[in-house]
Amino acid sequence: MFDLPSLRLGRLFGIPLEVNLSWLIIFGLLSFSLAFGVFPGAVDGLSVAAYLGLAAVTALMFFVSIVLHELAHSLVARAGGVHVDRITLFMLGGVSQMDEEPHTAGREFVMAFAGPAMSFVLGIASFVLAAIAQFAGAPAYVVFPLSYLGSVNILVGIFNLLPGFPLDGGRVLRAILWGITHDLNRATLWAARTGQFIGWSMVALTVAGVAVGGAEAVPLIWFGLIGWFIASLAGQAYRQQIVKQQLSHVRVGSVMTPHPQTAPGDITLEQLAHDYFLGGRHSRYPVMFDGHVIGLITLPDVKAVPRERWPFVRVAEVTERDLQRMTVDSSASLDVTVDRLGSDRPGALLVVEAGRLIGIVTRADVIAASRRVPV
Ligand SMILES: [Zn+2]
Numbered sequence: 172m173f174d175l176p177s178l179r180l181g182r183l184f185g186i187p188l189e190v191n192l193s194w195l196i197i198f199g200l201l202s203f204s205l206a207f208g209v210f211p212g213a214v215d216g217l218s219v220a221a222y223l224g225l226a227a228v229t230a231l232m233f234f235v236s237i238v239l240h241e242l243a244h245s246l247v248a249r250a251g252g253v254h255v256d257r258i259t260l261f262m263l264g265g266v267s268q269m270d271e272e273p274h275t276a277g278r279e280f281v282m283a284f285a286g287p288a289m290s291f292v293l294g295i296a297s298f299v300l301a302a303i304a305q306f307a308g309a310p311a312y313v314v315f316p317l318s319y320l321g322s323v324n325i326l327v328g329i330f331n332l333l334p335g336f337p338l339d340g341g342r343v344l345r346a347i348l349w350g351i352t353h354d355l356n357r358a359t360l361w362a363a364r365t366g367q368f369i370g371w372s373m374v375a376l377t378v379a380g381v382a383v384g385g386a387e388a389v390p391l392i393w394f395g396l397i398g399w400f401i402a403s404l405a406g407q408a409y410r411q412q413i414v415k416q417q418l419s420h421v422r423v424g425s426v427m428t429p430h431p432q433t434a435p436g437d438i439t440l441e442q443l444a445h446d447y448f449l450g451g452r453h454s455r456y457p458v459m460f461d462g463h464v465i466g467l468i469t470l471p472d473v474k475a476v477p478r479e480r481w482p483f484v485r486v487a488e489v490t491e492r493d494l495q496r497m498t499v500d501s502s503a504s505l506d507v508t509v510d511r512l513g514s515d516r517p518g519a520l521l522v523v524e525a526g527r528l529i530g531i532v533t534r535a536d537v538i539a540a541s542r543r544v545p546v
Contacts, residue, residue: 177259186245186255188238193262197393198234202226204390209319214311221312229316234260236293236324240331241265243289244282244339251278254496263397271510276350283342287328294324335366337404359412366405373398414541415506423508424501426540427522427530436460436487440473443486448473457521457528458490464521464528466492498523499532509537 175192182188205226210217217225237260245255245267256268273279301317332340341362348358377395380388434447434456447456448470455469468490476484491497499508499520511520512534522530 177261183238183242183258184246186242186249187257189257189259191259191261194234194260197262198230200393201230201233205229205319210312210315213315217312225312225316229319232316232320233323236290236320237265237327239293240286240289240327241267243285245269247282247285248273251282253282263400276346279349280343280346283339283346286339287331290324290328290331294321294328297321297324333369334362335369335401335405336362336408337366338369338401341366341405356412356416360409363405363409363412367402367409370398370400370402370405374402415509418505418509418537418541421505421540422501423499423503423505423520423522423532424524424530426505426536427501427532428536429530431457431528431531433457433459433464433528434468434486436465436485436490438486440476440481440484440486440489443468444473444481455519455531457531458486460487464494464523466490466494467497467519467521469518494521497521500524501529505537505540508532509541512537 177189177191180188180190202223203226206219206222210222210225214222214225238258241258245258248267248269249255251273253269253271253273256270258265258267273282297317298321301314301321304317305314331338332343334340334344336342336345336359344365345355345358345362348361349355352358374395377388377391377398380391384391432447432451432453434443436458437460438446443456447453455467457464458466458468465487468486472489472491473481476489496511497520499511499522501522501524508520512518512532519531519533521528522532
């Protein structure tokens with residue numbers, strides 16, 4: 172279900188915004204239930220087409236609110252030096268994808284709280300607008316959707332503050348426990364456990380509701396689905412944390428591939444494709460220039476250049492050069508490294524010792540190392 176492709180809509184403050192196609196399902200369901208279930212009871216005398224149009228606009232405004240909620244998390248994260256990959260809307264809400272955890276408890280607290288705070292602000296603003304509209308004598312089809320947006324935003328804020336990971340409230344709880352105990356691992360384990368409890372409780376409530384309420388309770392299924400999703404993410408976070416704890420005792424230098432084959436920066440992409448990607452067995456190469464490593468080149472980097480230009484473009488020109496993001500010290504522990512390898516790019520880190528390239532570590536190396544860890 173979540174393997175559906177995502178469409179990139181653009182950037183907000185430089186952060187890519189994507190919509191997963193699964194989102195269309197919830198957009199359709201919400202519009203449908205607003206048009207036929209909610210609005211006819213509150214706004215009189217519109218045509219079916221008008222109810223549908225009003226419902227679609229309201230549902231869209233709701234998802235804009237969700238994007239703003241995620242944007243609040245992302246901007247606070249970025250201000251704290253955490254790289255935000257993208258914001259994605261999908262069937263069960265929105266998510267800000269980051270490739271590392273916040274560095275301090277205080278920062279995590281502010282970052283986690285920023286989203287619900289934004290939802291509360293949006294909720295109150297919608298209620299104020301609804302009140303102004305009503306005072307000015309605006310019709311019900313303006314006032315009611317505004318107050319509806321007010322309620323759902325407040326609900327989103329409250330729901331997200333439930334104290335279980337991966338909900339925002341779980342992150343707030345983790346930040347508090349982290350601050351008190353100075354033990355991030357233990358704080359994460361606790362927050363993940365309460366997350367599992369909250370998620371499974373939602374599933375249980377849904378099952379009970381459907382058993383008692385029959386067809387009336389069918390909309391609850393979505394709530395149960397979110398519960399199941401929370402429980403599975405929390406369970407995953409719990410297991411990951413256990414593995415991470417073990418990996419904190421393993422050094423990058425002991426799992427890397429030493430003496431990696433490098434590619435010269437002054438050859439053309441044509442030569443690189445032919446001699447390295449076709450002839451070799453690796454999917455990425457550290458690039459050397461003037462005796463120094465300057466970055467990493469991958470097959471997608473090469474493919475991003477039109478085929479007919481390959482004989483004229485030098486490797487160094489398209490090499491990903493953000494060395495700070497791409498290198499790791501051989502003495503670093505694997506639990507830190509696993510976060511940095513989590514995002515799609517670069518998918519591998521250059522291992523350096525005293526500034527000299529001594530190896531390369533890929534996600535596959537870390538996964539292999541974590542498989543050796545007893546859970
Ligand atoms: Zn949030």
